Amino acid sequence: MARAVASLITFLTTTVSIAVALRVGVSKVNATLPTGVPLAGYSARKTHRWPLLDETEYTTWMLPSTGHLEPTWVKVLIIDTGEVQSCFITIDAIGSDGTLAQLAYNMAAAKGFKVPFENVAMFGSHSHSGPGAITPEMLWALAPATDLLIPELQNMMATSVANAMLEAQENMQEGSVGMGIFQLTGVTRNRRADVSPYLHEDDIDPNLGVIGVNDANGKPLATVWNYAIHGTCWGPSQLLSNGDIMGGVNGVLETMNSGVAMFINGDAGDIAPSGDTCNGKPQFKGAPVIADAVMGARSNLTMSTNVSISTAAQVIPFGRTDINLTLARVENCTKGGPLDICGICEVLNCEENLHLNEAWVEQNPKFGSFAFHINGINTILVTIPGEALSDLGTEIRNDMLQLKFDNVFLGGYSNNHMGYFATLKEYDVGGYESLLTFWGPDTAEKIRSGCNVVAKKVAP
Numbered sequence: 122m123a124r125a126v127a128s129l130i131t132f133l134t135t136t137v138s139i140a141v142a143l144r145v146g147v148s149k150v151n152a153t154l155p156t157g158v159p160l161a162g163y164s165a166r167k168t169h170r171w172p173l174l175d176e177t178e179y180t181t182w183m184l185p186s187t188g189h190l191e192p193t194w195v196k197v198l199i200i201d202t203g204e205v206q207s208c209f210i211t212i213d214a215i216g217s218d219g220t221l222a223q224l225a226y227n228m229a230a231a232k233g234f235k236v237p238f239e240n241v242a243m244f245g246s247h248s249h250s251g252p253g254a255i256t257p258e259m260l261w262a263l264a265p266a267t268d269l270l271i272p273e274l275q276n277m278m279a280t281s282v283a284n285a286m287l288e289a290q291e292n293m294q295e296g297s298v299g300m301g302i303f304q305l306t307g308v309t310r311n312r313r314a315d316v317s318p319y320l321h322e323d324d325i326d327p328n329l330g331v332i333g334v335n336d337a338n339g340k341p342l343a344t345v346w347n348y349a350i351h352g353t354c355w356g357p358s359q360l361l362s363n364g365d366i367m368g369g370v371n372g373v374l375e376t377m378n379s380g381v382a383m384f385i386n387g388d389a390g391d392i393a394p395s396g397d398t399c400n401g402k403p404q405f406k407g408a409p410v411i412a413d414a415v416m417g418a419r420s421n422l423t424m425s426t427n428v429s430i431s432t433a434a435q436v437i438p439f440g441r442t443d444i445n446l447t448l449a450r451v452e453n454c455t456k457g458g459p460l461d462i463c464g465i466c467e468v469l470n471c472e473e474n475l476h477l478n479e480a481w482v483e484q485n486p487k488f489g490s491f492a493f494h495i496n497g498i499n500t501i502l503v504t505i506p507g508e509a510l511s512d513l514g515t516e517i518r519n520d521m522l523q524l525k526f527d528n529v530f531l532g533g534y535s536n537n538h539m540g541y542f543a544t545l546k547e548y549d550v551g552g553y554e555s556l557l558t559f560w561g562p563d564t565a566e567k568i569r570s571g572c573n574v575v576a577k578k579v580a581p
Contacts, residue, residue, distance in 0.1 A: 141203025143426045145296035145334050147343045148288035149381045152195040152281035154252045159183035159268040161215040162249025163357035167265050179254055181269040190363035190403060193251050195281050196383045197289035198343050205430045207491055208236040211383045213364040216245035216538030218256040219483055225282035234286050239434035242489050242504050244385045245534040248352035248365040260481040295337040299422030300500055302528045305329040305414045308407045309350050312393040316552040326388050326511045330530040331418040341380035346415045347530045349387035354399035366394050369408035377416050387531040388514025390541050390554055423496050431492040433578035437571045439484045443561035444475040487536040488571040492579035499581045502530040503572045506537035513544050513565045517572050524580040542568045
């Protein structure tokens with residue numbers, strides 16, 4: 122009897138200690154919307170009748186697209202440690218919208234998608250040549266930067282996202298993951314250098330985050346790269362939908378045995394591609410340069426099947442906007458203008474404040490954090506619901522390092538798109554990014570606080 126009990130205890134102990142294999146799933150779905158949709162990103166694409174209606178099948182205030190230079194994609198990566206499932210979605214679009222993310226998730230969940238919504242993050246690439254009319258916020262529609270919501274188009278986009286989520290789940294298999302932070306310079310510039318006295322063109326975020334995902338035999342399934350760069354190689358006269366420079370890099374990567382190439386933008390609020398990077402488009406001169414850097418970094422990753430992930434998510438209400446309108450922000454001037462109106466208003470402090478509700482712009486962002494422990498290294502991916510200027514990105518990155526993370530991925534344009542996030546110093550300078558910092562001088566600290574709230578929940 123004693124032997125039987127001992128054998129049973131041994132059996133139970135052995136059973137509990139069996140490691141669960143790491144499983145990963147990847148998908149890539151063509152999410153190109155019909156010709157004629159507006160392309161989001163540039164208000165200069167407005168019709169000559171704006172703000173009067175000038176409607177076509179899919180547009181209200183913006184010019185309709187005339188075709189497709191290349192497909193726009195939805196790509197999904199699921200990582201399942203056996204204890205935690207996480208899902209990362211990238212879309213070739215100006216940003217990520219909370220309404221679209223929830224709609225897509227509901228569609229996928231109705232068909233059996235298993236990852237909890239709080240463990241799902243959706244990232245917009247910030248291509249300025251991706252689809253518009255798929256989000257409901259009136260401020261972006263009227264700018265016009267995205268145009269008025271067309272529910273049919275939003276449903277098409279959500280269906281593509283949901284299908285990609287389900288396909289990634291169906292593709293789950295044993296695999297390995299590696300990740301690291303590297304450096305990349307010479308392909309971007311700070312576009313506020315001619316506005317701000319505090320910045321130079323080389324004040325960029327050089328951090329290049331790379332995640333490699335392989336199958337059980339070591340074959341690449343996916344390569345995720347995280348970098349700060351605006352998708353503005355193509356200007357407003359371009360009316361063919363495409364993924365801009367990031368899409369160009371992804372195309373090159375997928376010819377280099379990367380598996381599915383996925384892009385997560387960073388703190389790119391003031392970071393533009395350099396002129397040389399954009400040269401030669403659509404065969405961007407900078408695309409192979411960036412792709413080589415990504416694959417070089419990937420080759421230096423240590424892949425592992427022993428991965429643990431902790432996640433946290435929290436919706437943090439921001440309340441009504443506090444949009445401060447001055448000529449320094451709207452026209453980027455502090456002197457000159459007709460009758461020296463800019464100089465006069467600088468002295469008299471001419472201003473207007475707009476307190477808009479959630480019908481105009483998202484006000485309840487979902488912040489998320491994903492903490493990875495791989496090969497003794499603690500890495501965090503923290504989501505940012507819009508366009509952080511690079512100095513704010515530096516502050517957030519330093520906050521994460523203070524929490525004892527070794528590596529930091531900044532996931533910009535994620536889950537929501539709430540405009541620009543200028544630090545107080547840059548907010549006071551004025552300019553375009555300051556104008557679109559919708560919660561006034563405290564905006565950056567609100568964003569920084571939200572990132573810290575979710576990061577502290579998963580800190581090592």
